Amino acid sequence: MLFISACRPAALPHKTFLVMGTVFTVTLPADRADYLEPAGVLSANALYGMENRLSFYQADSDIARLNQAAGAAPAAVSPETLTILRAARRYGELSGGAFDITVAPLLQIWGLRGGPPPANPPAPDEREPIRRLVNFRRLKIGDRTARLELPGMQLDLGGIAKGFAVDEVARILQRHGLTNVLLNLGGNLRALGAAAPAAPWRIAVQDPFDSGRVLGALDLRDGEAAATSGNYERFVAIGGRRYAHILDPRTGRPAEGMASVTVIGAGPDAAMDADALSTTLFVLGLEAGAGWLQTNCPGGAVLFVPDRRPLELHATPAFATRFTPSPECAGLLRRLP
Ligand code: ADP
Numbered sequence: 001m002l003f004i005s006a007c008r009p010a011a012l013p014h015k016t017f018l019v020m021g022t023v024f025t026v027t028l029p030a031d032r033a034d035y036l037e038p039a040g041v042l043s044a045n046a047l048y049g050m051e052n053r054l055s056f057y058q059a060d061s062d063i064a065r066l067n068q069a070a071g072a073a074p075a076a077v078s079p080e081t082l083t084i085l086r087a088a089r090r091y092g093e094l095s096g097g098a099f100d101i102t103v104a105p106l107l108q109i110w111g112l113r114g115g116p117p118p119a120n121p122p123a124p125d126e127r128e129p130i131r132r133l134v135n136f137r138r139l140k141i142g143d144r145t146a147r148l149e150l151p152g153m154q155l156d157l158g159g160i161a162k163g164f165a166v167d168e169v170a171r172i173l174q175r176h177g178l179t180n181v182l183l184n185l186g187g188n189l190r191a192l193g194a195a196a197p198a199a200p201w202r203i204a205v206q207d208p209f210d211s212g213r214v215l216g217a218l219d220l221r222d223g224e225a226a227a228t229s230g231n232y233e234r235f236v237a238i239g240g241r242r243y244a245h246i247l248d249p250r251t252g253r254p255a256e257g258m259a260s261v262t263v264i265g266a267g268p269d270a271a272m273d274a275d276a277l278s279t280t281l282f283v284l285g286l287e288a289g290a291g292w293l294q295t296n297c298p299g300g301a302v303l304f305v306p307d308r309r310p311l312e313l314h315a316t317p318a319f320a321t322r323f324t325p326s327p328e329c330a331g332l333l334r335r336l337p
């Protein structure tokens with residue numbers, strides 16, 4: 001989702017295409033337009049390859065084969081898929097189950113997997129047996145194979161695969177000698193180098209209540225990533241109410257309370273960490289999320305926007321020092337401890 005976008009992207013050389021169910025954009029410094037063609041081709045090859053292996057929807061992807069074999073034999077999967085599954089298990093453990101890549105059966109009953117939405121929110125007695133299928137610990141990961149232990153279990157990497165893919169494209173472009181580039185896969189961004197000497201890549205954080213408005217700007221340093229999870233671009237309407245596409249595995253209901261959560265990531269898995277963490281914190285919400293950060297991720301850079309009016313921005317100290325609010329948002333920024 002494009003909650004975040006490069007400021008003035010039209011001013012810089014960039015290439016855009018659709019992949020993994022969203023929009024991908026690679027942006028280069030003004031004097032590097034000659035690299036655009038190769039950067040686009042390298043990115044596309046890598047992203048379409050990953051989509052073929054990781055997509056929930058493609059019938060012969062690693063994920064589809066694992067899902068088809070749920071409750072039966074282990075399925076052979078690529079080393080890359082195993083890497084993501086291990087990372088997802090780590091995020092699952094770290095989040096106490098708020099992040100869970102086996103959440104798909106719940107998405108299904110809430111009409112968040114395509115098809116017509118249910119007439120009414122699924123009742124507790126309908127949700128409960130489905131909720132029991134959601135448990136990342138019942139995904140067994142071997143050296144070359146993986147297996148879902150219960151029939152009916154389903155994997156869905158929607159909360160992590162785009163971040164992983166951005167890290168992978170960054171590694172590939174770097175290997176080919178690109179030092180300055182900004183990647184954006186559906187709101188999962190990663191920067192390498194800078195837009196120009198002494199001009200870091202500057203990105204805009206969108207207002208979750210008005211996609212035409214910007215909450216503020218953020219400079220991404222070399223190697224850093226940013227990801228946003230939000231409730232307004234993908235949702236289902238049931239009985240006149242909107243439900244977000246992020247499920248709370250603990251209740252079996254769509255997560256409520258947040259309009260958007262933006263996370264800055266750093267390190268070798270910057271974009272994947274930011275992707276998984278934004279989804280996790282969207283589930284945990286402001287109070288529990290802020291507490292979780294202090295224990296598990298002190299110094300983490302996160303912006304929470306609660307799903308209530310008037311607009312409130314809650315930033316951790318590490319986020320606040322990096323963030324330049326737009327004039328109309330400056331007075332709304334609150335610092336978390
Ligand atoms: P988006 O994919 O829209 O950019 P996110 O990164 O927050 O937003 O991922 C949301 C996706 O993650 C959902 O569409 C779904 O595929 C998956 N998902 C939903 N709830 C969870 C959860 N609790 N843990 C892990 N993945 C989830």
Ligand code: MG
Nearest residue numbers: 159275276279
């Ligand atoms: Mg995410």
